[in-house]
Amino acid sequence: MERDALGYTVALGIPELRARIARLYGEWYDVDLNPNRVVVTPGSSGGFILAFSALFDAGDRVALGAPGYPSYRQILKALDLRPVEVQTAAENRYQLTPADLAGIDYEGAMVASPSNPTGTMLGKPELSALVEAVQARGAAFLSDEIYHGIDYDKKPVTALQVSDDVCVINSFSKYFSMTGWRVGWLVVPEAQVRQVERLAQNFFICAPNASQVAALAAMDATEELQANLAVYAKNRALMMEGLPKAGFDRIAPPDGAFYVYADVGHLTDDSRAFAAEILEKAGVAVTPGLDFDPERGAGTLRFSYARGTAEIEEGLARLKTFMETRG
Ligand SMILES: Cc1ncc(COP(=O)(O)O)c(C=O)c1O
Structure with missing residues (x-):
């Protein structure tokens, strides 16, 4: 960073970073990926705008599993596309299945594995079938x-292990802990690279140059990254033990990410009011399910454990006390 002027980069991202991301697919999944298919984006949020614009025409329908990350729906709508929210089942770990999609009209379908808010993953057979x-x-x-x-x-499965004709969206925000740096990436089929490049140039010019340089370094900070992961793993174990003790025992088994999604339909029919009550009386911030699943979210809460372990311990203790006094 000290050597370079940090001007614009080329629209697809600095070549070293694209090559390093391609190498990650070899390291993580044994997938041989051509770096030309990697597009560096301003976070995955920028990646969604780019991918949706490249793949769809106004009015196209995109199937999404509910519960899911709310911004999919909002970005699609802002681009004049139509989100088709499909209710997923607890017995399918709140992930889409081919049966869920049968009989629905759509031009695209999107999954997240591990997902926000549930943390559940799709195995290879399930992903292949979808x-x-x-x-x-x-x-x-x-x-x-x-x-x-x-x-x-x-281990999570990338859609690239299943097909080359998919659009993969990823980011440096989560595993690489670089939320505010705004850098992520897409992997697109070779035939789409040029179109995505033209859109990227016009939309963003490039992802932040300094962030790309830092992301390249972050990819080799394995020790630090694995230390973060160890904290999440410890927190997850505490959550899996502590939440049921506090009365939150209807939870989807979280395979990844740092969330636990709980069915609280037996405790409330208004998750927003319940979350506000928890915040006020226990001083613990939890997210009502409404944005993730407008249909069923009044009966669900999402708990996040992306904090230090001491805070998770304290939060769980407070939740337990709160639930005991609530009766
Ligand atoms: C499932 C999912 N996708 C995408 C994002 C957006 O991340 P970013 O734009 O920082 O890459 C988030 C953020 O929480 C998320 O949970």
């Missing part, structure tokens, strides 16, 4: 893989 079902109707498959690297008992 990709196959979506491609069979000529629709585009998008895979938000932003929580890859933050996994515990099993």
Whole structure:
């Protein structure tokens, strides 16, 4: 950074970073990826805008599993696209299945594994079946893989292990802990690179140069990154033990990310009011499920454990006391 002027970079991102990201696919998944297919973006949020604009025309429908990350819906709507929210089932770990998509009209489908808010993942057979079902109707498959690297008992599967004709979205925000640096990436089929490049040039010119340089260095900070992961793993174990003790025992098994999604339908029919009560009386911030799942979210809460372990211990103790006094 001291050597360079930090002017604009080329629209697709600095070549060293694109090559290093391609190498990550070899390291993590044994996938041989051509760096030309990697597009560096201003966070995955910039990646969504770019991917949706490149893949779809106004009015196209994009199937999303609910509960899911709320900004998918909002970005799609802002681009004159139509989110089709499909209710997923607890027995499918709140992930989409081909059966959920049967009978629905759509030009694209998007999954997140591990997901926000549930942390659940799609295994390789499940992901393959979904990709196959979506491609069979000529629709585009998008895979938000932003929580890859933050996994515990099993490894996440990239959609690139299943097909080359997919759009993968990823970011330096989560495993690489670089939220505010605004840098992420897409992997797109070779035939789409030029179109994405033209859009990227016009939308953003480039992802922040300094962030790209830092991201390249972050990719080799393995010791520090694994130390962060160890904290998440400890926190997760505390959550899995402490939440049921506090009365939150209807939870989706979180394979990755740093969230636990709980069904609190037996405790409230208004998760927003419940979250406000928890904040006021226990001093613990939890997220009502409404934004993740407008249909069923009044009966769900998302707990995040992306903090220091001492804070998680304190939060769990407070939740337990709060629930005991609430009765
Ligand atoms: C599933 C998911 N995708 C994308 C994002 C956006 O991340 P960013 O724009 O920082 O890469 C988030 C942020 O929390 C998320 O949870």
